[in-house]
Amino acid sequence: MEVILYSTEECPFCQKARAFLSARDIGFREITSPPGSAVWNEMRKLTGSESLPQIVIGDRAIGGYADLVNLELTGKLEALLGAGVGKQQSSLYDVIIIGAGPAGLSAAIYTIRKMLKTLIISKDIGGQITWTSDVENYLGFSQVNAAELVTKFEDHVKKFNVEKVIGEEVSAVDLVGRRKRITTGDGKSYFGKTVIIATGGRHRPLNIPGERELLGKGVSYCSTCDAPLFRGADVAVVGGGNSALGAVVDLISIANRIYLVSLTALTGDPVYREKVLKSEKVEIFIEHQPTRVIGETMVEGLEFKSLITGELKAIAVEGVFVEIGIQPSTSLFLDILTTNEKGEILVDTECRTGLAGVFACGDVTTVPFKQVVVAVGEGSKAALSAYNYLMSQK
Amino acid sequence: MENKVKIYTTPTCHYCIQAKEYFTEKGIAFEAVDVLSDAEALKEMKSITGGARSVPVIAVNDAVIIGFDRDAVEKALKA
Secondary structure, eight states: OOEEEEEOSSOHHHHHHHHHHHHTTOOOEEEEOOTTSHHHHHHHHHHSOOSSOEEEETTEEEESHHHHHHHHHTTOHHHHHOTTSSGGGGGEEEEEEEOOSHHHHHHHHHHHHTTOOEEEEESSSSGGGGGOSEEOOBTTBSSEEHHHHHHHHHHHHHHTTOEEEESOOEEEEEOSSSSEEEEETTSOEEEEEEEEEOOOEEEOOOOOTTTTTTBTTTEESOHHHHGGGGTTOEEEEEOSSHHHHHHHHHHHTTOSEEEEEESSSOOSOHHHHHHHHHOTTEEEEESEEEEEEEOSSSOOEEEEEETTTOOEEEEEOSEEEEOSOEEEOOTTTTTTSOBOTTOOBOOOTTOBOSSTTEEEOGGGBSOSOOOHHHHHHHHHHHHHHHHHHHHHHO | OOOOEEEEEOTTOHHHHHHHHHHHHHTOOOEEEETTTOHHHHHHHHHHHTSOOOSOEEEETTEEEESOOHHHHHHHHHO
16 A cells, blocks of 8 residues: 655654654655645645645545554554555564563463464563572472573473564663554564563662772672672671572671661561571661762772661671662653552553553562562463453454 | 683572573683682682672673673674
8 A cells, every 4th residue: 555645844744754654664655745836736636635744545645644643543554554564564463571580471471372473572581580599489399499490481481482582672662552662772673562561670779879889899789699709708788678688698608797787677588587687697787778888999898877876887898789679670661651659560450551552560560579479470460461452452 | 703702600690691591592602610619710700800799700802791791792792
């Protein structure tokens, strides 16, 4: 189906229409039609309108730029264009899953088994689970190495030959309208009828002086990876939840002395708390806030202040393990989706975000309890919701 | 030119495994050392990084990258 764009060089909506068509790989013939010219008269006859731009698809005059956008939003543009126009037609996925942690991979298993054309886009595989050593609370595995569990997840997905783009970060999204566009850092665009956001979270930084400068030089967000390098050293762990206590437990057998600095009382599981409180190697500072990582080229200490008295203290340590939870990876979605004060995407009980065809699951959402088993469950829910949505559209 | 790649790892570090998988998939030969069991390798890792205490450290020819940063690795491979 031929697409004709009647335009003039400078009119802003002509430029928008041009960009709209180009962005979607829709080939078009542009006819410059200054008002009063012969072609403009021709256009007027054909479309019944004098304003620019005018877009004609085949023998049908569809109107201006707003009409073009409207057609896409109502899902009618594709039908008008017909098959074969625009290369994207063949690569239109039923579901694009962003993220390949437990939530994203679980969603993929469900969508592929529903025979949905599925694509996973993610910078890496495994998500936060790769930061832990052992998982002891995943049903069916009394104790499993986290890396092993990720490999099992990956193998499971591989068995179904799900298409994957791994290693590229998503740089832009266009989620409004019936056809969603996901663009990756290398400039490639992927189109989907639905999108499942499973981008999880990243380590929350302390945002204090010295932290960024000394990252890798004693400051670590992955105690599982780096703890073994601090044999016999004095170290600090910042945080009071499960990941912080887990880091302390790992370090008890490695480090010489461990200072645990927490803003609040310890909130981690009693199993961890007991081990931490029992160890003579551990000194605990609760209701203290880190203020500075000390050191020039290497970590030499940590400064923190009491939230009660305001008193500043400094300890000499070679390592600072930051384990204060995660921040959701939602920067791409903040403008278009509803988020809470933490930046988590608000979802209903069926993982719907409020935007038609857009679902979210796992740690990136407001669903409480950031656990592997929760993420896996939420992933399957998002997939089934996407499936229901697609069925309702047919 | 053949790229010379060396990866400094610990056994519990999943990013190290991912880094190794990355080079295997690309068909690029690499040497992997465990800095926990190999004191010499730990010394070497610290000296080339100016004292890093974080794994993986990936040396690609003359470039030294702390952490598995794909972009940085790709840049170093092309350099």
